[in-house]
Amino acid sequence: MSGTVSLVDAHCHVDLLPQWQRVLQSMEMQRQYTFAVTTTPKAWLIERDITQGFHYVRVGVGLHPQVVCDRASELSILERSIPQTRFVGEVGLDGSVAHKGSLNEQTRVLRRVLSVCAEVGDRVLSLHSLRAAGAVLDLVEESRVHEHNTLIFHWFTGSPSELKRALALGALISVNADMLRTERGRACALAAGLQRTLTETDAPFTKAHAATHSPPDVRPALDALAQCHAQDLPIVSQKIEALARGIWQR
Numbered sequence: 001m002s003g004t005v006s007l008v009d010a011h012c013h014v015d016l017l018p019q020w021q022r023v024l025q026s027m028e029m030q031r032q033y034t035f036a037v038t039t040t041p042k043a044w045l046i047e048r049d050i051t052q053g054f055h056y057v058r059v060g061v062g063l064h065p066q067v068v069c070d071r072a073s074e075l076s077i078l079e080r081s082i083p084q085t086r087f088v089g090e091v092g093l094d095g096s097v098a099h100k101g102s103l104n105e106q107t108r109v110l111r112r113v114l115s116v117c118a119e120v121g122d123r124v125l126s127l128h129s130l131r132a133a134g135a136v137l138d139l140v141e142e143s144r145v146h147e148h149n150t151l152i153f154h155w156f157t158g159s160p161s162e163l164k165r166a167l168a169l170g171a172l173i174s175v176n177a178d179m180l181r182t183e184r185g186r187a188c189a190l191a192a193g194l195q196r197t198l199t200e201t202d203a204p205f206t207k208a209h210a211a212t213h214s215p216p217d218v219r220p221a222l223d224a225l226a227q228c229h230a231q232d233l234p235i236v237s238q239k240i241e242a243l244a245r246g247i248w249q250r
């Protein structure tokens with residue numbers, strides 16, 4: 001935390017960083033609302049124990065669409081884990097060239113995850129939708145998961161009309177520094193508005209973090225968001241923290 005500016009990281013892969021246990025503990029001590037996503041349910045089982053009793057750092061149980069091919073057998077662990085944790089992620093679909101071959105399998109997994117969340121309710125989902133925003137939105141509507149859960153589209157790269165669809169379903173977006181460096185990313189943040197936006201690092205998959213594998217630093221995303229909205233940093237920071245608090249501490 002720097003001065004009176006509070007930081008929120010709504011999507012980071014802490015377990016892929018060196019000394020990740022320490023990183024989680026220091027984020028908790030800094031009272032930084034953090035959604036640490038996992039890529040497999042087995043990773044969640046380990047991280048969950050480290051963060052027991054934490055208030056600010058929440059670990060999501062996930063099955064990343066890019067590993068669904070190899071890890072589909074862990075779907076049953078994921079299904080059993082969802083009732084035990086409010087945070088679910090990273091889940092979603094990836095239609096990029098390297099992964100579109102597994103879209104059928106990805107769809108089967110996501111459909112199941114969304115239906116369990118719809119049934120359980122009050123979950124917070126961090127959704128991956130790279131080159132598949134429309135298909136993720138179709139599955140959300142089909143499952144009606146948005147009716148009793150909080151959906152966060154992480155690093156949203158869909159079209160303006162797909163963003164409109166997501167917002168109409170009550171979804172939030174989480175934005176990172178790389179995303180806000182592009183005109184499309186800034187347009188997305190402006191269209192969503194600060195009431196619907198959280199900050200994230202997606203560490204270690206964003207430029208600054210990929211180079212160093214250093215602990216997630218969400219401040220550049222917050223700076224870029226404040227600049228994008230032409231608003232003072234403390235005001236933007238307060239709005240994002242209030243939004244996060246409402247979700248995390250419910």
Ligand SMILES: [Zn+2]
Pocket residue numbers: 011013037090202205
């Ligand atoms: Zn991610």
